[in-house]
Amino acid sequence: MAHGAEKRLADLGIVVGSRIRVVRKAPFGGPIEVEVAGSRFLIGRRLAERIIVEV
Amino acid sequence: MKEITIALAGQANVGKSVIFNNLTGLHQHIGNWPGKTVEKAEGTLFYKGYFINVIDLPGIYSLTHFSLEELIAREYIAEEKPDVVVNIVDATALERHLIFTLQLLELERPLVIAVNMIDLAEKRGIKINSQKLEEILGAPVVPTIAIRGKGLTEVLDKVIELTEKGYSPKRFEYGREIEDRIRKLEDALEGFESPYPRRWIAIKLLEKDEEVMKLVERENPEVLELAKKLSAEIEEIHGHDSSIAIANERVGIVRQIVEKVVEIAEERKPSLGERFDEIATHKVFGYLLMVIIFAGMFLTVFGIGDYIVGFFDELTESLSETWFAYFGSGILSELGWAAVESFIALLGIVIPYIAPLYFLLFLLENWGYLARVSFLLDNVMHKAGVHGKAGIPMILGFGCNVPACLSARIMETWREKVITILMTTLIPCSAVTVVVMGLTGRYLGVFWVTGLYLFTLLMVLLVGRLTSKILPGKPVELIMEMPSYKTPNLKTILIMTWLRIRQFIYIAMPLVILAGVFIKFMDLTGVLSVVSDLMSPITVEWLMLPKETGMLLIFGVLRKELILLTLASLLGTTDFSAALTPNQMVTLSLVTIFYIPCIATIAALVREMGAKGATLITVAEILLAILIGGVASRLLLILGIT
Numbered sequence: 001m002a003h004g005a006e007k008r009l010a011d012l013g014i015v016v017g018s019r020i021r022v023v024r025k026a027p028f029g030g031p032i033e034v035e036v037a038g039s040r041f042l043i044g045r046r047l048a049e050r051i052i053v054e055v
Numbered sequence: 056m057k058e059i060t061i062a063l064a065g066q067a068n069v070g071k072s073v074i075f076n077n078l079t080g081l082h083q084h085i086g087n088w089p090g091k092t093v094e095k096a097e098g099t100l101f102y103k104g105y106f107i108n109v110i111d112l113p114g115i116y117s118l119t120h121f122s123l124e125e126l127i128a129r130e131y132i133a134e135e136k137p138d139v140v141v142n143i144v145d146a147t148a149l150e151r152h153l154i155f156t157l158q159l160l161e162l163e164r165p166l167v168i169a170v171n172m173i174d175l176a177e178k179r180g181i182k183i184n185s186q187k188l189e190e191i192l193g194a195p196v197v198p199t200i201a202i203r204g205k206g207l208t209e210v211l212d213k214v215i216e217l218t219e220k221g222y223s224p225k226r227f228e229y230g231r232e233i234e235d236r237i238r239k240l241e242d243a244l245e246g247f248e249s250p251y252p253r254r255w256i257a258i259k260l261l262e263k264d265e266e267v268m269k270l271v272e273r274e275n276p277e278v279l280e281l282a283k284k285l286s287a288e289i290e291e292i293h294g295h296d297s298s299i300a301i302a303n304e305r306v307g308i309v310r311q312i313v314e315k316v317v318e319i320a321e322e323r324k325p326s327l328g329e330r331f332d333e334i335a336t337h338k339v340f341g342y343l344l345m346v347i348i349f350a351g352m353f354l355t356v357f358g359i360g361d362y363i364v365g366f367f368d369e370l371t372e373s374l375s376e377t378w379f380a381y382f383g384s385g386i387l388s389e390l391g392w393a394a395v396e397s398f399i400a401l402l403g404i405v406i407p408y409i410a411p412l413y414f415l416l417f418l419l420e421n422w423g424y425l426a427r428v429s430f431l432l433d434n435v436m437h438k439a440g441v442h443g444k445a446g447i448p449m450i451l452g453f454g455c456n457v458p459a460c461l462s463a464r465i466m467e468t469w470r471e472k473v474i475t476i477l478m479t480t481l482i483p484c485s486a487v488t489v490v491v492m493g494l495t496g497r498y499l500g501v502f503w504v505t506g507l508y509l510f511t512l513l514m515v516l517l518v519g520r521l522t523s524k525i526l527p528g529k530p531v532e533l534i535m536e537m538p539s540y541k542t543p544n545l546k547t548i549l550i551m552t553w554l555r556i557r558q559f560i561y562i563a564m565p566l567v568i569l570a571g572v573f574i575k576f577m578d579l580t581g582v583l584s585v586v587s588d589l590m591s592p593i594t595v596e597w598l599m600l601p602k603e604t605g606m607l608l609i610f611g612v613l614r615k616e617l618i619l620l621t622l623a624s625l626l627g628t629t630d631f632s633a634a635l636t637p638n639q640m641v642t643l644s645l646v647t648i649f650y651i652p653c654i655a656t657i658a659a660l661v662r663e664m665g666a667k668g669a670t671l672i673t674v675a676e677i678l679l680a681i682l683i684g685g686v687a688s689r690l691l692l693i694l695g696i697t
Contacts, residue, residue: 005532010302013151027338030434031533039148042430044442044533
């Protein structure tokens, strides 16, 4: 993952071990909306694809 | 009188601007940060015998150097040393906001924390123990409801209390492996002169912050070497980049704090806003709603605007009669009138169009809807090499390029902003639409206009893509907050609109008047037709347009619709088919769409990118227009359209 993006996610509280919920996906390959610790974010699809989650 | 300076710091969508406007009202000054194109808002107020300066720091997510805004904020806090930093955090998302608070604490300035939107949090079953939070953070914590002005006087009380009593910042320690290394660096930095706290520099060095590394390298290159070695050790232990390891630990510290101060009630039902989002982000209804909202916005603004413009036309006419009756018709009188007319013309676009569009934009932002637009448009914008946020200025551009360019500040980096502004200025605004409809639409039909617009959009995306390839740096991935819907605060929106419009008029006025007088002067002295003739290798030979086109295009710089009006007055009729062939109509429409932004837009560009950037974009677009116009004209010939 691009180092800058990883840092930005960390500043938003999205780090290894965070509980993350996918709220919805934008149509036509758009961003993913996720919920982390009560906040919702949009994450670009390409970046989101590089976030690995355990279900 | 005692004077205090406070700086407001907080992330986007936290209600920072509502607090700022509530505190300072109209006692504000909007400008840019010195040497930067990031907006700086300052205001003042009196409270309990204190004269308080309030600086609204740009909305930011972290104090690690990522964007210009963040750099400005931390430089301001460290170098200008405001008496108190007021950190506004979102009660509904305490964890995320406290990560930022922790970084503010590391700058060791007196800190007051305003936990805003406490009412929304309660509604969602989130209970925050502010007293406990205050103890843990070692800084006063005040619950606030900014849109109702609740808690703001308490914030000011705490600010005064801190300045009177003094403040000792609390330190949060990282895990052993990192903390030991921070201390080692702190020791090595002994005697290092800097406005920043030593511990902060040590942490930033381990986070590989470029600005701080440069700062240290100049004076203590050996400390930088040590820092690199220590970062490498952290990476060895944690298996992550050292900056990520540190960020992870910050999140860990914050989670422990949140566990102690936040209580969350049972699972809640989806809120009204969340249910509305099902529609607002839907793959069919979402786009439909977006079109309805923006089309509605434009139709309302332009519908009402037309009436107001009628008033301005009458005003200009009656004033002009009085003017010439009084001053005669000498050249000085003509030039003086050109200045007055230009100024009225500027007000004639600001009052009916720019101000209402700006107001509606702030309204949509304040409400939270703009994030949904980014969600829907991210995919298309990616084709142009930028992310979804760029869609907002582009949509606004169809109304008027001025507020559109001014809104491009939502882009994170200089690179994204340049690309967005470049694309935005190519979007045909309402004045351009008038010209295109008056030529191509009237004589060739709506089918052709649609074709031209589709072609334009394609070109805009192409230009975006090319620029993003040419400009240095990597595209920024979309990471943005999807804020919950909030009740818009009318007072804040009105103040924000008014101050920004006023500032725009200040910037645009000299430029608009100068251009108006200058072109009038050229016209009166006959220089204009000479210049127009000199342009004929381009206008006549390359673009295959009549030789008067040069004159039309020069007038069009003032306001695009003047292209049509000047043509009519040159011809003495509004039947343009007498002077232009269908081929020429399409070519002239295309040139009108792409060439130089109007003078008001250029003023907006100056505000957003400085004179150099504005010139660069202007020249680039003239070249682009010439290229597209000439090629299109020949292609049309091949297709048999003469």
